[in-house]
Amino acid sequence: MNNEKQTISKEEAAATLKSVDSTKRDAIQSFRIPLLLITLISSSCSLVVFSWGMTEHENMWALGMYIGSVSFGIFVALYLYTFRLLGIKVSVLARTKERLKSELVLAVIFGVILIAGRQVRLLGLEFAPHIAALIAGGFMAYLLYKYPTGEYLQGIKHND
Amino acid sequence: MTKATFDTIIHAPNRLQICALLDTTKELEFQIIKQQLEVSDSVLSKHLKVLEDASYVQLIKKTEFTRQRTWVSLTPKGRRSFKLHLEELKRIIGET
Numbered sequence: 297m298n299n300e301k302q303t304i305s306k307e308e309a310a311a312t313l314k315s316v317d318s319t320k321r322d323a324i325q326s327f328r329i330p331l332l333l334i335t336l337i338s339s340s341c342s343l344v345v346f347s348w349g350m351t352e353h354e355n356m357w358a359l360g361m362y363i364g365s366v367s368f369g370i371f372v373a374l375y376l377y378t379f380r381l382l383g384i385k386v387s388v389l390a391r392t393k394e395r396l397k398s399e400l401v402l403a404v405i406f407g408v409i410l411i412a413g414r415q416v417r418l419l420g421l422e423f424a425p426h427i428a429a430l431i432a433g434g435f436m437a438y439l440l441y442k443y444p445t446g447e448y449l450q451g452i453k454h455n456d
Numbered sequence: 457m458t459k460a461t462f463d464t465i466i467h468a469p470n471r472l473q474i475c476a477l478l479d480t481t482k483e484l485e486f487q488i489i490k491q492q493l494e495v496s497d498s499v500l501s502k503h504l505k506v507l508e509d510a511s512y513v514q515l516i517k518k519t520e521f522t523r524q525r526t527w528v529s530l531t532p533k534g535r536r537s538f539k540l541h542l543e544e545l546k547r548i549i550g551e552t
Contacts, residue, residue: 304462309548312472316542319476323492327480383485385527391482391535447480 320447327384327444333375334440340368341406342433349413349425375440386445395446402439406432460543465510467541470495470503475538478513478530486526504528512537 304312347360379386390396413428466475473493478484490500507513512534516527530538 304467304548306549309545312467313542313545313549315469316472316476319473319492320480323477323480326492383488383525384481385483385529387482445481 324443324445324447327379327382328441329375329378329444333371333378334437337368337371337375337440338433338437340364340371341436342429344368345410345413345432346425346429348410349417349428351414379444384445388446399446405435409435459540460547461537461540462544463537463541465506465512466538468503468506470499471507474500474503474507474528475512475530475534478528479535479538483516483527483529486528489528507534510534 341364343364344361347357347364350357351361376386376388390399409428409432413425413432416424416428466472470493474489477489477492486500486504490497493500504513504515508515511531514529514531516529518525518527
């Protein structure tokens, strides 16, 4: 029977949880994509944020936004394809409630950075889009480096 | 809500590692799992067969660029059982 009742010691259970956690962490570390691709994705994200912050009726920054959005899409597709060639299929859509929650939080964070960059510039701080673009690009690079498969791992607490 | 359950099929060390690996992605290729676990083809096949018989994993063979690749993924049942198994382990150590 699959789910037959079995008891194991507290120590064995803790060791098992620790091994599961390290297996996941080791795997995610080895699944990292090339730094060039991380840089390209982050740069195009920065370009979108910066261009949105600088766009006015009389300038051409809207073009930067379109170029940034298209290149972001292309580089993300390349990122998924690179993983596929390596033998890893990454789930694009959230499978669990935790992942859905973290993706919504990230969407809100990037949304706030994007809007704040523009609004703060309109209030008078000229360099707000530059700062917003740096934050968005840096944060995107961090996420792609730390969580390449999109899975967020929480640390396991161990009761010794 | 389903109760946390100790699952003897998943608890075997190699099978637990296979489930942990598959839980980080949507699908993994057979060779990647083999490299990560540092086991032979036959050992991995044996464990995957046990998990497949329990409907915990799904194996799909595909030919890509003239190369045969076997993609392995956790089924919804497998993902749920793995989660419940981890919850039971956490319950044992008194985390939940």
